[in-house]
Amino acid sequence: MKFIAEIDVMPLKELLDPQGKAVASSMKNIGLATIEMVRIGKHIHLELQAGTAEEAEKILQDACKKLLVNAVIEYYEYEIKPA
Amino acid sequence: MKFGIVIFPGSNCDHDIIHVLRNVMHQETIELWHKNPLPKDFTLDDWIILPGGFSYGDYLRAGAIARFSPVMHDVVDFARNGGHVWGICNGFQILCESGLLPGALVRNQNQQFICKNITLKVANDNTSITRGIPKNKILTIPIAHAEGRYIADKKMIDQLLANQQVLFQYCDKNGAINQEANPNGSMHNIAGICNDSRNVFGMMPHPERAAEEALGNSDGRLLLESLLQNALV
Numbered sequence: 510m511k512f513i514a515e516i517d518v519m520p521l522k523e524l525l526d527p528q529g530k531a532v533a534s535s536m537k538n539i540g541l542a543t544i545e546m547v548r549i550g551k552h553i554h555l556e557l558q559a560g561t562a563e564e565a566e567k568i569l570q571d572a573c574k575k576l577l578v579n580a581v582i583e584y585y586e587y588e589i590k591p592a
Numbered sequence: 593m594k595f596g597i598v599i600f601p602g603s604n605c606d607h608d609i610i611h612v613l614r615n616v617m618h619q620e621t622i623e624l625w626h627k628n629p630l631p632k633d634f635t636l637d638d639w640i641i642l643p644g645g646f647s648y649g650d651y652l653r654a655g656a657i658a659r660f661s662p663v664m665h666d667v668v669d670f671a672r673n674g675g676h677v678w679g680i681c682n683g684f685q686i687l688c689e690s691g692l693l694p695g696a697l698v699r700n701q702n703q704q705f706i707c708k709n710i711t712l713k714v715a716n717d718n719t720s721i722t723r724g725i726p727k728n729k730i731l732t733i734p735i736a737h738a739e740g741r742y743i744a745d746k747k748m749i750d751q752l753l754a755n756q757q758v759l760f761q762y763c764d765k766n767g768a769i770n771q772e773a774n775p776n777g778s779m780h781n782i783a784g785i786c787n788d789s790r791n792v793f794g795m796m797p798h799p800e801r802a803a804e805e806a807l808g809n810s811d812g813r814l815l816l817e818s819l820l821q822n823a824l825v
Contacts, residue, residue, distance in 0.1 A: 524743065527702065528703060531703050579656065581688075
């Protein structure tokens with residue numbers, strides 16, 4: 510059975526995100542000074558085969574913990590559903 | 593004793609360190625292609641060096657994919673058995689990603705790729721690569737990275753400082769460690785660390801790019817000379 514996962518990987522909240530900061534500071538240059546804060550992460554779209562929803566979630570978490578996310582600097586959230 | 597230099601797809605300082613070890617330091621140096629296991633004749637007297645570069649294009653995170661290259665399984669075992677492993681720049685990033693060194697290297701605070709000479713202070717002069725450096729010597733060694741800002745949680749930073757695992761800190765020309773002398777925003781100006789057992793070393797500066805008088809700077813050679821002196825003891 511095919512599952513589709515959408516994963517958001519973000520820099521830990523306590524960490525400085527220089528990329529987000531640079532983008533936030535440029536907002537005033539385009540007349541959007543009310544945008545006070547920007548933080549930038551990654552969005553990962555993933556498709557996988559698994560027997561059950563539980564198995565699919567386990568595979569997804571394994572992928573996040575082993576490769577997709579570095580827990581020293583990032584956290585993640587995801588949604589997974591049958592294709 | 594010999595040196596094995598791991599070559600990943602995207603390594604680009606591999607031949608710099610090979611040249612310095614072979615032609616300047618006159619050491620037996622072999623190339624280790626990342627897809628092959630460690631050669632059988634590799635012993636705990638030998639050193640593995642993970643060179644600088646952009647392994648796997650820095651995709652996902654710098655060093656994240658190289659960590660799963662076939663050779664890394666053997667490199668991790670080698671280090672866990674007490675073998676010496678030294679990561680320079682991208683090699684340092686790979687060692688952090690693989691868990692052989694604590695913490696992580698993230699985007700420079702100013703968002704830019706920085707390529708310039710910086711000055712360094714030796715924080716622990718009692719390791720294989722620092723013991724031979726003259727006391728109070730301020731080293732001038734180039735950096736060339738976009739992801740060199742060393743970070744770790746407070747508990748780990750405290751542990752690194754208490755265990756004297758910090759090897760090098762960015763400093764100004766007079767040796768003062770301050771924010772002005774911090775090129776990338778690293779916590780505590782950390783430029784290089786070692787593990788608790790002092791057999792795994794990682795640093796962002798490139799000693800192999802400053803190891804010959806012809807290049808106008810041979811401060812980097814002090815680290816290699818130190819290493820060789822210690823190996824001969």
